[in-house]
Amino acid sequence: MIEVEALTKRYGSTTAVDGLTFTARPGTVTGFLGPNGAGKSTTMRVVVGLERPTSGTATVAGRRYADLPAPLHAVGVMLDARSVHPGRTAYKHLLAMAQTHGIGKARVREVLAQTGLEPAANRRAGTFSLGMGQRLGIAGALLGDPATLILDEPVNGLDPDGVLWVRHLVRELAAEGRTVLLSSHLMHELALCADRVVIIGRGRLLADATVQEIVARSERAGAVRVRTTDPEALARELLTAGADVTPQDGGVLQVHGASVDDVGTAARRCGVTVLELGAESGSLEDAYLQLTGDSVEYRTADTLGRTR
Amino acid sequence: MSAATTVPGAARALATARSGPTFARLLAAEWTKLTSLRSPWWVAAVTVLVTGAITYLSAQASSVDSGFQPVDSLSTGLVLGQVGPLVLGVLVGAGEFRTGAFRTTFTLAPRRLPVLAAQVLALTAFALALAVAATAACVVGIWPPAASRGIAVDLTGGDAPGLMLGMVAFGVGLALFGLALGALVRRTVPAMLTGLFAVLILPIVLMMVSDPMVGADPASTGLVDGAVPTTVPGTLMAFSPGGAAQLMTIPASYGPIDGAPDLGPVGGGLVLLAWIVVLLAAAAVRLHARDVR
Numbered sequence: 001m002i003e004v005e006a007l008t009k010r011y012g013s014t015t016a017v018d019g020l021t022f023t024a025r026p027g028t029v030t031g032f033l034g035p036n037g038a039g040k041s042t043t044m045r046v047v048v049g050l051e052r053p054t055s056g057t058a059t060v061a062g063r064r065y066a067d068l069p070a071p072l073h074a075v076g077v078m079l080d081a082r083s084v085h086p087g088r089t090a091y092k093h094l095l096a097m098a099q100t101h102g103i104g105k106a107r108v109r110e111v112l113a114q115t116g117l118e119p120a121a122n123r124r125a126g127t128f129s130l131g132m133g134q135r136l137g138i139a140g141a142l143l144g145d146p147a148t149l150i151l152d153e154p155v156n157g158l159d160p161d162g163v164l165w166v167r168h169l170v171r172e173l174a175a176e177g178r179t180v181l182l183s184s185h186l187m188h189e190l191a192l193c194a195d196r197v198v199i200i201g202r203g204r205l206l207a208d209a210t211v212q213e214i215v216a217r218s219e220r221a222g223a224v225r226v227r228t229t230d231p232e233a234l235a236r237e238l239l240t241a242g243a244d245v246t247p248q249d250g251g252v253l254q255v256h257g258a259s260v261d262d263v264g265t266a267a268r269r270c271g272v273t274v275l276e277l278g279a280e281s282g283s284l285e286d287a288y289l290q291l292t293g294d295s296v297e298y299r300t301a302d303t304l305g306r307t308r
Numbered sequence: 309m310s311a312a313t314t315v316p317g318a319a320r321a322l323a324t325a326r327s328g329p330t331f332a333r334l335l336a337a338e339w340t341k342l343t344s345l346r347s348p349w350w351v352a353a354v355t356v357l358v359t360g361a362i363t364y365l366s367a368q369a370s371s372v373d374s375g376f377q378p379v380d381s382l383s384t385g386l387v388l389g390q391v392g393p394l395v396l397g398v399l400v401g402a403g404e405f406r407t408g409a410f411r412t413t414f415t416l417a418p419r420r421l422p423v424l425a426a427q428v429l430a431l432t433a434f435a436l437a438l439a440v441a442a443t444a445a446c447v448v449g450i451w452p453p454a455a456s457r458g459i460a461v462d463l464t465g466g467d468a469p470g471l472m473l474g475m476v477a478f479g480v481g482l483a484l485f486g487l488a489l490g491a492l493v494r495r496t497v498p499a500m501l502t503g504l505f506a507v508l509i510l511p512i513v514l515m516m517v518s519d520p521m522v523g524a525d526p527a528s529t530g531l532v533d534g535a536v537p538t539t540v541p542g543t544l545m546a547f548s549p550g551g552a553a554q555l556m557t558i559p560a561s562y563g564p565i566d567g568a569p570d571l572g573p574v575g576g577g578l579v580l581l582a583w584i585v586v587l588l589a590a591a592a593v594r595l596h597a598r599d600v601r
Contacts, residue, residue: 049418050411051599066418070328075415083411085345085403092344093412099337100329100416140412144326 001026001179002047002148007056009042009203016042018203019056024181024196026147029174031194031211032183035292039203040183041079044152047181048077060148072101076141076149083137086126090117090136093125097140107143115139116165130157138166148179155189167193187285191215199291206291214287224255224263227276237270238263254280329417331426337416338423338430347399352438355392359385360445364452371453378454378461379468383475383557385446390553392442393435393479394507397486398499400431401591405494410600420595424491428588431487432480439479443472467559474556474573481556481580482507485549488587492594507550514545515565542567552579 002024009017017039024030034040045051047058049065060068060075068074084093094108112118115135120128125136134157141149151170155163170180170193184190190197190211197214199207207214228234231253235245243258255263260279267274342348363385370381404410417423447463454461462468486503493499545551546568555565555576564570571579 045411045601048415050414051601065415068328068418070326071418072416073326073328077415079411079415080408082408085341085407085409087345087347087407088341088409089344092340096337096340096344097412097416099340100333102327102330102333 001062002030002058002060002150002181003062004043004047004058005056007043007046007058008054009039009046009051010054016203017046017053017200020200020203020205021056022198022205022208024148024179024198026179027174027177028195029170029180029182029193031190031197032181032200033185033187033190033197033288034183034200034206036185037202038200038292040200041152042203043200044079044150044181044183048075048079048150050079070101070144072097072103072144072146074144074146074148076144076146076151078134078137078141078149078151078154080137080152082133084125084133087124089122089124090128090139091121093136094139094143098143101144103143111139111142114142131159131162134158135162138169146178149173149181151180151182153183153185155184155186163189187288191285199288201292207287214291215281217287217290222256223280224258224260225252225276225278225280226255226263226267226274227252228267229273229275233270234263234267234272237266237272241266251275329419329422331422334417334422334426335429338426339433342400342430342434345399345403348396348434351392351396351399352434352441355389355396355438356441356445358392359389359442360449361385362388363446363449367450367453371457376453376457376459378450378459379463379466379471379559381450381453382446382468382471385442385449386475386478386557389442390478390482390507391504393438393483394486394503395500396435396438397431397483397488398490398496398503399486400427401487401490401492402494402496402499403490405600406496414600420600421592424588424592424595427487427491428484431483435480435483436476438483439476442479443475446475447472467561470573471557471559474558474577477577478553478556481553481577481584484584485553485580485587488584488591491591492587506548507553510548511545511551511554514541514548514551517541537567538569539567543569546571546576547579549580549583552576552583556580 004023005021007017007020008015020039020043032040042051046053047060047065058065065071065075091108091112094111095105098104098108112121115138117132117135117139120132125133128136134154138151138154141151155166158166170182174180174195182190182194194211196210197207198205199214226234228251231247231251235247235253238245238253238255238258241258241262243262244256246254248254258266260277264274264277363381366384367378367381370376404413413423414420450461463472485507486499489503490496490499493502542565546555546565551568552571553576555571556573558573560573
């Protein structure tokens with residue numbers, strides 16, 4: 001369980017995180033989303049005690065990170081692929097990590113195997129590709145078999161195999177009852193593996209909801225896509241019925257304000273042949289762009305942002 | 309959300325039953341970190357070779373003098389050899405900040421200060437072995453010139469034992485001075501340049517200024533019987549990190565450097581120790597009180 005409450009972090013006159021509150025719960029993958037510079041990494045660094053909050057609190061399992069008796073066993077942290085000395089081999093890097101908590105070499109071998117790094121165990125981390133660096137970071141996070149995992153952009157730089165692997169891994173970890181906080185700038189990635197999404201922009205909370213709830217907020221949520229032999233005729237029919245129609249390429253219409261049933265009936269009424277008809281679900285990406293767009297828009301008109 | 313109530317007992321038990329970073333564990337980790345890099349070994353190898361070679365060349369050059377005493381040349385290789393431990397220390401002190409590895413280190417040990425203490429101990433052990441090896445190389449270096457003059461080198465009597473002890477302490481001290489600088493400055497190149505200036509250049513500059521024959525101090529020009537008054541630059545030199553360190557490599561029987569107070573090898577060692585303690589304390593305050601980014 002990660003609890004962030006009214007967290008604010010300022011660097012001089014710059015406010016990186018501004019009154020942020022959210023909770024990542026056990027058994028859940030919580031996605032942490034925001035544009036670059038939104039304050040994701042700063043928040044994560046505050047949570048793991050590298051930086052102190054200007055005000056507010058961040059706790060893991062009910063304690064401040066610095067008060068955890070055995071941090072590696074409580075929280076698996078992967079902040080940045082550049083948290084490894086490039087001159088050290090993967091094995092020695094993990095071994096030194098393990099030694100701080102009295103973890104044996106067998107466990108080091110285990111996480112190397114689990115992350116597919118066994119063949120590269122004796123290569124220096126400086127020679128690693130970005131994807132291998134991410135795997136090494138994840139291996140370090142898994143080392144202490146922690147109940148909470150904090151992963152900053154874990155799929156960044158991974159090949160498709162690696163992306164799938166991370167997706168399965170975090171689902172598995174959450175299914176085991178662990179808390180997983182996962183940041184990403186890849187919206188669709190979070191849609192596929194997160195239960196909840198916390199979206200921030202300019203250090204402020206924009207949304208904290210399930211993936212479905214956020215998708216439902218999307219502009220395109222509830223739209224109907226229809227492809228017909230005569231889009232113009234159908235469009236006229238739908239407009240008179242009070243729906244909103246956006247013509248697209250290839251005889252496709254995007255319809256708002258009408259259900260799939262309504263569109264089908266309308267097509268029958270005007271004698272148009274329907275080639276394709278279906279409900280179009282909104283994507284997390286759309287919802288995200290809309291939300292972060294708002295955050296920029298309302299930045300100067302603060303009261304509007306508050307009333308939303 | 310229902311999964312929250314079905315956390316496997318095993319995962320929880322593991323999180324609570326296992327213990328965290330004790331000092332002994334941090335020390336083991338720091339030792340692994342130090343010895344798993346290539347740079348410390350390179351620095352150590354080059355230091356031993358260069359120190360031995362320069363000592364040999366210097367002794368060889370001196371061996372033509374009629375009053376040649378091989379032991380007098382013992383510490384000559386340290387002129388360049390001192391750079392090694394200093395560089396080693398800076399690499400240990402600033403290396404993690406340069407590479408970002410500190411993020412891993414301080415998330416594992418969020419209390420931070422024991423990490424610095426463990427680094428000091430691990431480096432002390434490594435530098436001690438290096439300093440002993442470098443001193444041994446110096447001993448080897450004076451052997452052929454001594455033999456060529458038919459002089460038997462006696463390392464058990466006179467100034468030799470104290471001098472060798474001072475040379476080892478000199479190496480360890482400079483390594484720790486480098487670590488303290490690196491940990492305080494957190495950037496390799498500025499720390500390295502500061503260290504080289506303080507240890508190599510500053511003492512030479514101060515010595516040139518303090519030399520009573522060169523200096524403008526009229527009171528010191530009348531010296532005949534070796535009663536050299538101490539000068540301000542001379543005092544500064546003796547209390548500078550490099551000057552104090554050098555005192556450890558000068559046999560006790562030589563007396564003070566002209567214009568400098570007579571601290572002796574032990575006094576010089578204590579001054580260097582004070583520098584190390586002050587810098588380490590500043591680094592510790594910075595580490596404890598400020599964010600690591």
